[in-house]
Amino acid sequence: MRNNESSAILQKKLQPKLKDPKSFTIPYTIGNSYFDKVLCDLGASINLMPLSVFRKLGLGEAKPTTISLQLADRSIKYPRGLIEHVLVKMDKFMFPTDFIVLDMEEDKEIPLILG
Known part of the structure; x- marks a missing residue:
């Protein structure tokens, strides 16, 4: 049974809820190519x-x-193709990922978008 004192102690130890970031960047490796920032x-x-x-x-x-694909600006794009099971590495984890290949301008800072 919990009393008021233990409930107050538990509440003090809880971290405040963080705001949903909606997007963030992470480092990512495909083959021998390292990407410093990939947009999630x-x-x-x-x-x-x-x-x-x-x-x-x-x-x-x-x-x-x-x-x-309908982009955020409401324009319609038709992909060049699909690549499946691309082996990617994030930190020490490796897993297969599928990508849509789109004829679009490459952002030199953030070249890939993960959804």
Whole structure:
């Protein structure tokens, strides 16, 4: 049974709830290529890779796709393809990730978007 004193002690030890960041950056490695900042967008549901980055990484051929994407500015884009099971590394964890390849301008600071 909890009394008022123990309840007050528990409440003092709890950390305040942080605001939802919606997006943040993390370091990321694909093959031998290290990306200092990759955007993690909690509002997105796909992973985007610019065509220029895809070509630099030499990941082979992208699979054709018929999807269309509506971007934040309401424009419609048609991807160049899909690459599946790209082995990525974050810190000491490695896992396969799928990317949509989009012919878009590469952001030199944050070249990939994870959703």
